[in-house]
Amino acid sequence: MLGRVNHIALAVPNLAEAAERYRSMLGASVTEPEALPEHGVSVVFVTLSNTKVELLEPLGADSPIAAFLAKNPAGGMHHICYEVDDILGARDSLVAAGGRVLGDGSPKIGAHGKPVLFLHPKDFFGTLIELEQV
Numbered sequence: 001m002l003g004r005v006n007h008i009a010l011a012v013p014n015l016a017e018a019a020e021r022y023r024s025m026l027g028a029s030v031t032e033p034e035a036l037p038e039h040g041v042s043v044v045f046v047t048l049s050n051t052k053v054e055l056l057e058p059l060g061a062d063s064p065i066a067a068f069l070a071k072n073p074a075g076g077m078h079h080i081c082y083e084v085d086d087i088l089g090a091r092d093s094l095v096a097a098g099g100r101v102l103g104d105g106s107p108k109i110g111a112h113g114k115p116v117l118f119l120h121p122k123d124f125f126g127t128l129i130e131l132e133q134v
Contacts, residue, residue: 001090003083006112006132007045007052011068011078015057018075019044022055030055036111041065043111054081054111079118079128087115087133099123107133 012018015033022028031045040063046053056078058066068078084090087107095101100120107115110132119129 006081007054009054009078012075018055081130083134
């Protein structure tokens, strides 16, 4: 079911500061910030040769990233995203195996303009999993 790792997401308290640190200290290529109000975040992507790092900042007090940062004020790893060929098929297989999909179970359009779902972290040893259809 799983393809390659699409990205690893890090929650950060200050997106501009985090992006600049990746640029200046690591020499990374960083995209321009993009607001995703439907997900409650602003994001940039650090482009690597084999994957990406997504830096996430809360967009409003109701953002799930705001809750994460309240528990982890310095930031930290938020989720890992895997690619799948068929997101609905992957969802149905996971649910049939006892997995839990967050939200109403319907894919939303993610930062790359493709359908995404999130899987409950308690089903994956404390790690939030995002699936993105390729």
